[in-house]
Amino acid sequence: GAVVSQHPSRVICKSGTSVKIECRSLDFQATTMFWYRQFPKQSLMLMATSNEGSKATYEQGVEKDKFLINHASLTLSTLTVTSAHPEDSSFYICSAPMGKEGGELFFGEGSRLTVL
Amino acid sequence: KQEVTQIPAALSVPEGENLVLNCSFTDSAIYNLQWFRQDPGKGLTSLLLIQSSQREQTSGRLNASLDKSSGRSTLYIAASQPGDSATYLCAVGTYSGAGSYQLTFGKGTKLSVIP
Numbered sequence: 001g002a003v004v005s006q007h008p009s010r011v012i013c014k015s016g017t018s019v020k021i022e023c024r025s026l027d028f029q030a031t032t033m034f035w036y037r038q039f040p041k042q043s044l045m046l047m048a049t050s051n052e053g054s055k056a057t058y059e060q061g062v063e064k065d066k067f068l069i070n071h072a073s074l075t076l077s078t079l080t081v082t083s084a085h086p087e088d089s090s091f092y093i094c095s096a097p098m099g100k101e102g103g104e105l106f107f108g109e110g111s112r113l114t115v116l
Numbered sequence: 117k118q119e120v121t122q123i124p125a126a127l128s129v130p131e132g133e134n135l136v137l138n139c140s141f142t143d144s145a146i147y148n149l150q151w152f153r154q155d156p157g158k159g160l161t162s163l164l165l166i167q168s169s170q171r172e173q174t175s176g177r178l179n180a181s182l183d184k185s186s187g188r189s190t191l192y193i194a195a196s197q198p199g200d201s202a203t204y205l206c207a208v209g210t211y212s213g214a215g216s217y218q219l220t221f222g223k224g225t226k227l228s229v230i231p
Binding site: 004041046057104106107110 | 161205
């Protein structure tokens with residue numbers, strides 16, 4: 001199946017710093033990528049939809065100035081958590097659909113962010 | 117607003133048993149439904165994708181069914197193995213009024229297969 005690579009898999013940072021997470025589709029092009037956040041024992045929650053060549057679409061309650069998303073190319077989307085705080089500690093996962101939007105979704109391995 | 121519920125939250129079975137995981141959703145106007153597997157601390161692996169026009173999909177020992185009218189899907193795992201131990205997530209794909217596609221996830225069923 002298709003491969004989506006996410007990096008880094010784990011990151012620990014101090015409060016107030018910014019952290020960038022990369023999501024790459026390795027063997028297909030993705031005009032759209034999705035970013036999710038998962039708290040322990042909770043379901044995945046969609047944070048934003050990343051669109052190549054245009055601004056990301058954020059879900060209600062997600063601060064766009066805190067979670068910066070850039071979809072630089074058809075194979076790369078980045079999520080930057082700016083001025084991270086302990087409450088931002090979570091598991092962040094990206095996904096990309098194969099083919100058109102609404103197609104089968106392939107997920108990255110996820111990134112575990114711990115803010116001290 | 118679409119809500120997805122998975123029952124049971126956790127399930128423990130002896131190796132070799134057949135088992136069924138349940139997923140229900142509140143809005144039957146779905147585009148597709150996807151089952152995923154998540155190992156601890158890992159991302160999601162797609163298992164099966166069922167389009168709204170389909171009733172079931174099969175892959176190896178896995179069979180997923182979809183009854184859109186009743187808002188239900190089941191994931192059947194035959195002859196379970198310890199390697200099947202993981203959390204299984206059901207996700208319903210819908211298009212919003214604005215035309216954007218969105219997946220809504222259940223909280224998952226944590227499966228433990230005992231050797």
